[in-house]
């Protein structure tokens with residue numbers, strides 16, 4: 301038999317980017333502990349709809365932790381209290397009957413609130429557009445082993461590439477800095493031979509783009525790596541710093 | 555030159571400035587502590603250390619100006635960071651909880667930094683910008699620490715310095731890009747050790763002087 305719990309939710313409700321929002325209290329009753337956090341909100345939303353009220357707006361897509369759409373701050377923790385999981389992977393069995401759960405959106409000047417828990421993370425795409433790519437001419441696929449890459453390097457690049465762009469690092473950072481995201485996106489390319497030719501331009505352009513977007517400055521608080529659902533390490537931030545110094549002081553890129 | 559201003563003005567550039575000047579202060583403190591330890595050799599040892607130091611003449615002035623420049627950069631950059639980082643989150647969270655990354659040291663950096671600045675000014679007014687023609691440095695120091703209030707101020711200030719250094723030391727290496735799986739645990743260990751040594755090393759001096767002079 302599945303266990304069910306009752307929760308008191310305090311959810312941030314805000315009708316649009318420029319209106320004042322506030323925490324509203326809801327009761328989530330008979331929630332199966334096998335549900336995910338998003339499914340729990342679905343249940344609450346169904347009731348709200350039946351009552352003729354506005355359902356809680358939140359972003360979601362894959363619901364299996366790979367798309368980076370979902371995310372909210374649950375009792376002060378981005379994506380909730382579990383390590384290495386997104387909000388859609390957070391199961392209600394981690395909560396107890398009678399708990400009060402406060403749900404807030406990512407808070408950053410660079411992420412304006414669209415509605416309720418949904419925030420505009422478009423600036424992350426802008427950072428990618430500034431340099432998070434490699435320019436290759438299309439053509440016949442190259443032989444797979446033409447460029448040897450040590451397994452260790454490939455693994456590190458893969459670790460960085462695991463970033464799903466959810467923005468939890470920004471939400472978790474006491475300074476609302478996006479450094480972990482930028483470092484993952486710079487690292488995944490900087491580590492591989494295919495990324496090297498454009499490394500200098502990329503490091504400078506992506507950092508400038510992030511600085512312009514209104515994020516705070518990283519002060520090595522390490523909250524990002526503690527909350528990142530993909531457990532991206534701050535060693536990537538150190539690599540980003542090295543790439544940026546190399547590009548600024550050692551290349552001709554302005 | 556434009557590129558240099560852009561580089562140093564960027565978020566990583568400001569990190570670089572904080573890291574380099576911070577490490578500069580830590581090296582200074584190591585020297586300062588080593589010199590102060592001559593107090594345990596008694597009055598004459600301490601006075602002769604001071605005399606030897608001042609005999610270096612222009613080198614001392616150059617070092618002082620260097621430290622002043624470092625202080626201006628560190629304080630100004632720190633103030634900008636504090637202000638920008640506050641602005642980056644206009645609407646704060648109703649519930650705040652750490653995921654386990656921050657430490658007391660890292661969470662209080664701007665505040666401990668401000669207190670250290672106030673303390674340094676106080677300290678310089680006490681022991682540096684004083685007329686030393688008719689007295690010795692040992693006398694000035696022992697007279698000051700005859701007051702328990704001074705001893706207390708100094709001990710509290712040293713605890714705060716220790717907190718600031720506990721985050722600042724390893725953080726400077728991370729900022730400079732020196733984070734390596736083999737060396738980082740060591741750097742973290744040294745960070746704790748250095749802050750404890752500064753805290754106890756400097757913090758015990760006023761106690762010793764007030765008790766034994």
Ligand code: SF4
Pocket residue numbers: 462463464465466467468469470480481484527528529530531532
């Ligand atoms: S680094 Fe982690 S927390 Fe930040 S956007 Fe990528 S996956 Fe999300």
Ligand code: FES
Pocket residue numbers: 359360361362363364365366367368369370371386387388389
């Ligand atoms: S909905 Fe795709 S990661 Fe959560």
